[in-house]
Amino acid sequence: MATASLAATHSEPDAFSADAPEPISLLGIRDEASLPAHLKEIYDDFRRHYGFIPNWLKALSANPDTAYRLVTFYRHLFDPARSHLSAAERELIAVVTSAANHCSYCVFNHTQALAAATGDPIRARRIAQGYHHVRLSHRDQALAETVEQLALDPVSLGEKGLVRLANFGFSAAAILEILEISAFFSYANRLTIALNVVPDERFFAN
Numbered sequence: 001m002a003t004a005s006l007a008a009t010h011s012e013p014d015a016f017s018a019d020a021p022e023p024i025s026l027l028g029i030r031d032e033a034s035l036p037a038h039l040k041e042i043y044d045d046f047r048r049h050y051g052f053i054p055n056w057l058k059a060l061s062a063n064p065d066t067a068y069r070l071v072t073f074y075r076h077l078f079d080p081a082r083s084h085l086s087a088a089e090r091e092l093i094a095v096v097t098s099a100a101n102h103c104s105y106c107v108f109n110h111t112q113a114l115a116a117a118t119g120d121p122i123r124a125r126r127i128a129q130g131y132h133h134v135r136l137s138h139r140d141q142a143l144a145e146t147v148e149q150l151a152l153d154p155v156s157l158g159e160k161g162l163v164r165l166a167n168f169g170f171s172a173a174a175i176l177e178i179l180e181i182s183a184f185f186s187y188a189n190r191l192t193i194a195l196n197v198v199p200d201e202r203f204f205a206n
Contacts, residue, residue, distance in 0.1 A: 025059035025195045032061075039064045042071050052202070056105060056188075059197045070188060077177075077184055084174035087117040089143060090181055095128050096144045097182045100151040103189035108203040139168040147182040 023029075032043065032053075039061060046053055060067035076082070078090060085093075091114035098106035107128050115124035126134045131144045142164055149157050165175045 022198055023196075024055045024198050025062065027059070027062045027195055029058050030061045030064075035061060036064050039068055042068065052200070054109070055200050056109070056192055056197050059195045060191065066191075070191075073184065074188075077181060084171060084177050085181075088114065089140070089178075091117045092127065092131075092140060092143060093147045093178060093181045094185050095124070096131055097147050097151050097185040098189055099128060099130075100148045101186055101189040101193070103185075103193050105192045105197050105199050106185060106189055108199045112203065142168050143170075143178065147178065150179060150182045151186050 032040075035043065043053055043057070046057065057067055057071070060070060080087065083090065091110055094110035095107060095114050098110060111124050111128040112121075114127065115121035118124060123134065127136075127144075136144060146157070146161055146165060149161060162175055165178065166172075170178065
């Protein structure tokens with residue numbers, strides 16, 4: 001298992017060089033050959049579907065069970081056959097929550113997914129930069145404001161916030177899914193931020 005030594009990494013701060021390659025994760029990257037079978041299957045599946053292994057998955061694989069739990073939860077949560085929301089609504093939640101938490105990696109990642117779901121990459125980028133400056137539908141505006149509030153000040157949301165969503169046609173099941181997706185991304189954001197996961201180069205291809 002190849003994992004960076006934190007002590008070695010930070011014992012000589014004056015030796016830092018901007019020319020040195022930036023580590024993908026502060027905990028280093030585990031040798032893929034040493035991964036357990038259940039995580040290797042996920043790696044193989046990602047390669048088949050996406051053509052690469054994203055840096056967030058490599059980073060979380062420092063603890064294979066952490067990576068496995070997150071991927072399994074995400075797949076169930078974003079399964080369109082189970083969802084009470086559209087793909088665009090799910091990705092709007094992901095982008096707004098991640099932006100509120102200042103998680104650059106997740107913002108980059110899900111801005112691309114929002115663009116794919118809406119067919120409008122420019123609008124997706126504008127939302128990622130600040131949805132307050134984008135003319136959203138009243139329904140999407142309520143959705144964005146709710147998940148931002150949940151990320152930043154959950155105690156203040158209260159019944160009024162949930163009633164507002166209901167008034168825009170979201171069912172009780174859909175409202176709970178909205179809260180769950182936003183909470184999931186706050187969880188993923190915090191892991192990604194703490195590990196300082198470097199965004200994949202393909203995020204900057206266009």
